[in-house]
Amino acid sequence: MSIPQRWTTEQVRSLFDQPFFDLLFKAQQIHRQHFISGEIQVSTLLSIKTGACPEDCKYCPQSARYNSGIQREDLIEVQKVLDAAEKARKAGSTRFCMGAAWKNPRDRDMPLLEEMVKGVKAMGLETCMTLGMINNDQAQQLAKAGLDFYNHNLDTSPEFYNEIITTRSYQDRLDTLSTIRQAGIKICSGGIVGMGENINDRAGLLVQLANLPIQPESVPINMLVKSPGTPLSDASDVDPFDFIRTIAVARIMMPNSYVRLSAGREQMNEQTQALCFMAGTNSVFYGCKLLTAPNPDEDHDLRLFKKLGLTIQHKKISEGNQEQEKNLTESLLSLDTDKYYNAAH
Numbered sequence: 437m438s439i440p441q442r443w444t445t446e447q448v449r450s451l452f453d454q455p456f457f458d459l460l461f462k463a464q465q466i467h468r469q470h471f472i473s474g475e476i477q478v479s480t481l482l483s484i485k486t487g488a489c490p491e492d493c494k495y496c497p498q499s500a501r502y503n504s505g506i507q508r509e510d511l512i513e514v515q516k517v518l519d520a521a522e523k524a525r526k527a528g529s530t531r532f533c534m535g536a537a538w539k540n541p542r543d544r545d546m547p548l549l550e551e552m553v554k555g556v557k558a559m560g561l562e563t564c565m566t567l568g569m570i571n572n573d574q575a576q577q578l579a580k581a582g583l584d585f586y587n588h589n590l591d592t593s594p595e596f597y598n599e600i601i602t603t604r605s606y607q608d609r610l611d612t613l614s615t616i617r618q619a620g621i622k623i624c625s626g627g628i629v630g631m632g633e634n635i636n637d638r639a640g641l642l643v644q645l646a647n648l649p650i651q652p653e654s655v656p657i658n659m660l661v662k663s664p665g666t667p668l669s670d671a672s673d674v675d676p677f678d679f680i681r682t683i684a685v686a687r688i689m690m691p692n693s694y695v696r697l698s699a700g701r702e703q704m705n706e707q708t709q710a711l712c713f714m715a716g717t718n719s720v721f722y723g724c725k726l727l728t729a730p731n732p733d734e735d736h737d738l739r740l741f742k743k744l745g746l747t748i749q750h751k752k753i754s755e756g757n758q759e760q761e762k763n764l765t766e767s768l769l770s771l772d773t774d775k776y777y778n779a780a781h
Contacts, residue, residue: 443646443689448639451685456677460715463684467716470691476741477531477694477719477749479564480524484552485511485536491568491603493591495631497663498537511536514551521556528748529722532556533564533587533624539604540569550581557582564624569604569612575619585654586616587624593640596633613648622653626698629682630660630674638682646689654719655693657683659700676708680715687716694719706740713744 451459467473487508489498497506521532534552541549549565556563565578566587578586590609591597597606616623627641645652659679662669686695696719697712704712722737741748 443643445636445639445643448643448685448689449635451688452635452639452681456681459681459684460711463687463716464714466688466691467718471718472749474744474746475718475749476713476746477696478529478722479531479533479696479719480520480527480529480722481533481535482517482520482524483509483537484517484534485509485538487537489537490539491601493601493603494667495600495628495660495663497666499666502667503665511545511548514548514555517552518555518559521559521561524722525559525561527722529561530748530750531562531564531585532559533566533585533721535566535587536568538568540571541567541574543574546574546577550577553578553581553583557584566624569608570615572615572619575615575621579619579621583621585622585624587654587656588612588616589626589628589656589658590641590644591627592631592633593637594644595640596631596637600631610644617650623648623650624654624656624696625652626654626656626658626686626696628658628660628699629679630671630700631668632671635678639685642682642686642689645686651690651693653693654696655686655690656696656698656719657686657717658698659703661699661703676704676711680708680711683712683717684715696720706743709740710744713746718749 454462487498487500487506489496489500491499492501493499496502517534524532534549534556549567553563553565562584563582564585564587565583569588570578570586575586588609590606592600594606613623613625625645627638627645629638645655657679659674660668660671662671683695683697686693695717697709697717698721701709701720720737740746
């Protein structure tokens with residue numbers, strides 16, 4: 437596995453400007469070089485603590501600042517998490533993601549979070565959490581418990597970020613990614629398309645992700661779900677072709693990453709989703725809800741997979757590839773990474 441190239445916004449804009457079918461052809465070629473064609477990784481996402489978040493993310497109905505109708509729910513019991521994970525496993529998911537509407541977890545919550553990770557891991561599932569910002573000690577605790585992935589999206593470009601969120605900085609997000617990586621946890625990080633950003637902002641987001649010292653192992657690309665009561669509830673719809681282009685460019689820039697078709701699938705027709713798979717998507721969230729947003733149910737997805745000849749990935753990464761990734765991680769982390777974890781403007 438080679439060290440990824442450093443991307444510039446100008447280079448990425450040139451990708452976005454390519455003719456649509458040329459771009460998809462290039463993305464599909466790269467995808468086939470690094471992944472098995474037609475194989476999809478499936479994850480399930482559960483909200484383990486809902487609502488009353490102090491952040492002001494303009495897209496999020498879980499913010500306490502907006503009258504979105506989302507009811508606050510405290511951290512749920514460990515057994516309920518394990519029951520949901522077992523259901524997800526039986527439905528075919530290989531990764532179970534747990535999300536809490538926090539700016540950051542409290543130390544008193546860590547023992548329960550660790551217990552959740554250990555219990556889900558014991559089922560043979562990969563584990564993922566998204567809990568907001570975490571400090572070094574918390575990251576080490578989660579790593580010791582066996583957490584495989586941590587999701588922390590950058591959302592958009594550094595230049596557009598303050599139009600969407602003011603309660604934490606872009607640098608806060610990059611610092612959290614650095615903390616996660618240093619703890620030995622894999623990174624899941626992506627963004628949202630359709631918040632009023634322009635093409636330069638989409639390019640800028642992908643530049644930030646691709647130029648991390650180690651590219652994220654998972655890159656969720658979300659289409660904005662316009663939630664009533666949030667400031668972005670009346671945002672303009674995203675042109676499906678613009679969204680597909682974003683998927684394709686992400687695949688080209690991050691060839692070894694799983695590019696996940698994430699929030700917004702409920703509002704996409706089958707043809708749009710099919711082109712996203714053609715553009716390099718090889719991961720989806722499975723199940724009828726993503727935290728508080730609707731998502732196609734498992735049966736609907738299985739029918740679509742059958743139409744497209746897609747199969748659900750069941751096997752884990754080979755030992756040889758694990759060793760290769762380990763060697764690359766060690767070599768990259770020996771570099772001066774501070775410059776990579778500082779927001780570029």
